[in-house]
Amino acid sequence: MKKANKNKPAAAKTQSKTQIEKTVRNLVEGEIINLGYELWDIEYYNDKIEWLLEITIDKPPGASISSISIEDCEKVTHAVNPIIDAADPIENSYSLAVSSPGLNRELKNDFHLSKYINKEVTVKLFAKNEEIGDKSFNAILKEFSNENFKFDFQNQTITLTKKEIAHIYAYDEIDF
Numbered sequence: 001m002k003k004a005n006k007n008k009p010a011a012a013k014t015q016s017k018t019q020i021e022k023t024v025r026n027l028v029e030g031e032i033i034n035l036g037y038e039l040w041d042i043e044y045y046n047d048k049i050e051w052l053l054e055i056t057i058d059k060p061p062g063a064s065i066s067s068i069s070i071e072d073c074e075k076v077t078h079a080v081n082p083i084i085d086a087a088d089p090i091e092n093s094y095s096l097a098v099s100s101p102g103l104n105r106e107l108k109n110d111f112h113l114s115k116y117i118n119k120e121v122t123v124k125l126f127a128k129n130e131e132i133g134d135k136s137f138n139a140i141l142k143e144f145s146n147e148n149f150k151f152d153f154q155n156q157t158i159t160l161t162k163k164e165i166a167h168i169y170a171y172d173e174i175d176f
Helices: 017-034 070-087 110-115
Strands: 038-046 051-058 094-099 104-106 120-129 134-144 148-153 156-161 165-171
Touching (some): 017 038, 017 051, 017 070, 110 134, 120 156
Parallel strands (some): 051 094
Antiparallel strands (some): 120 165
């Protein structure tokens, strides 16, 4: 969906990406939940061609089918686009995309991490860890706090700080 507002100058940038993402989350999260989905993430970014507002949805725990279809994305797009257009929270033109977090999903916040406690994740580190022997490993996420993560790795507990971890990914299974 393209949105262009001719009344606002495209050169003026007074909003931060974080403000836009928070505003859009507040606008659409209730509607997404009412439709039977979880709001996984919202990102507003420039992909070097255009500005994109990407809303990522997921099925809630316990849903009979855990994967998101194209029809699910279309349904959410049609529901949230009028809400965003009416509020007009973004100064410049952008494209709206609704997607799933995919099978290989990055765990970016506490909500994401809490869904994968006691499940296997892939951890990517900034530097090789001598105890682990690599910059990347699979382990069971046991707990996390503002400062540390605990993992079960090869029958031992590994504690890492947030500063050591570049990314954490989870891999969801496909329902057939």
